[in-house]
Amino acid sequence: MEYRKLGRTDLQVSLLGFGTAPLGDVYGTMDPLEGTRAVHLAIENGINFFDSSPYYGLTLAEERLGQALVGKRHQVVLATKCGRYGLEEFDFSAQRITRSIDESLRRLQTDYVDLLQAHDVEFGDVEQVINETVPAMRKIQEQGKARFIGITGYPLKTLVRIAEAVPVDTVLTYCRYNLMVTDMEDVLTPFAKRNGIGLINAASLHMGILTEAGEPAWHPAPPEVRAAGRKLATLCREQGADIADVAIRFCLDHPYVSSTLVGIPSRAQVTANLKLLSAKTDPELIGKMRQAIAPVFNYIWLSGRPQNHG
Numbered sequence: 001m002e003y004r005k006l007g008r009t010d011l012q013v014s015l016l017g018f019g020t021a022p023l024g025d026v027y028g029t030m031d032p033l034e035g036t037r038a039v040h041l042a043i044e045n046g047i048n049f050f051d052s053s054p055y056y057g058l059t060l061a062e063e064r065l066g067q068a069l070v071g072k073r074h075q076v077v078l079a080t081k082c083g084r085y086g087l088e089e090f091d092f093s094a095q096r097i098t099r100s101i102d103e104s105l106r107r108l109q110t111d112y113v114d115l116l117q118a119h120d121v122e123f124g125d126v127e128q129v130i131n132e133t134v135p136a137m138r139k140i141q142e143q144g145k146a147r148f149i150g151i152t153g154y155p156l157k158t159l160v161r162i163a164e165a166v167p168v169d170t171v172l173t174y175c176r177y178n179l180m181v182t183d184m185e186d187v188l189t190p191f192a193k194r195n196g197i198g199l200i201n202a203a204s205l206h207m208g209i210l211t212e213a214g215e216p217a218w219h220p221a222p223p224e225v226r227a228a229g230r231k232l233a234t235l236c237r238e239q240g241a242d243i244a245d246v247a248i249r250f251c252l253d254h255p256y257v258s259s260t261l262v263g264i265p266s267r268a269q270v271t272a273n274l275k276l277l278s279a280k281t282d283p284e285l286i287g288k289m290r291q292a293i294a295p296v297f298n299y300i301w302l303s304g305r306p307q308n309h310g
Helices: 032-044 060-068 094-108 126-142 156-165 184-195 223-238 243-252 267-278 283-292
Strands: 003-005 012-014 016-019 049-051 077-082 113-118 146-153 170-174 198-202 259-263
Touching: 012 016, 016 267, 032 060, 032 267, 049 259, 060 094, 077 094, 094 113, 094 126, 113 126, 113 170, 126 146, 126 156, 146 156, 146 198, 156 170, 156 184, 170 184, 184 198, 223 243, 223 283, 243 259, 243 267, 243 283
Parallel strands: 016 049, 016 259, 049 077, 077 113, 113 146, 146 170, 170 198, 198 259
Antiparallel strands: 003 012
């Protein structure tokens, strides 16, 4: 396993991170015992970065992760979030953020998290996030309940705007660097580098589009983007490769991202993802894929408040 320093923090995180949304049955009902075994197998094989949220399974993911980490908390870098609590439930007020961390700590069965992140900030009022949310998170840090703080979201310009206005330790974004979109490189990556901010990438499978099974029904992408995903899956299959494997490995190749989060529901998935650490990206195949989806490459959808788009 390769480990990278998370920005200017003293955290060393595994290149492959464990996304815990599947533990909350976000992608279908799973066996809780298998989830625990997956967490244990991941730790045994060097995966040390675990990312959760109260939103995943409406607190179920945190609860299951907390149970799985009993006796193993000291072996991991633990991250969770605050501010988002349901599909349409957001509260970035200082009062709610302060209460949220205590609730998360109880579910995670720990005294502190290594990283606390404001979740999907584009759904909030940016000025409130800057002037109220992040300062409240800093107070939580001062109390020792979180070692570092960060923000997460989809619109890159909104993330940069917040991080320019108020210091944060990390930024997590999703669906902005993978086989279908790489515009993170134009906006967020250079900013993070200049400011020593830890960069975390999520949704290397473009939230299910870059899989043989295809995207879930709720996916926000338009039909032409979904069709492009199927085209890429076919192209990989013809080359004797699996689209998901190619997609994850492509993200792992990023030179600055500290950790790429992958949702892991089972021991089999842990094993499959670990194998990708020693795999190699085929530049010729990537070139063919880029050409095949040129009309929709770097397509982004609206997320959050319209004024926060971008």
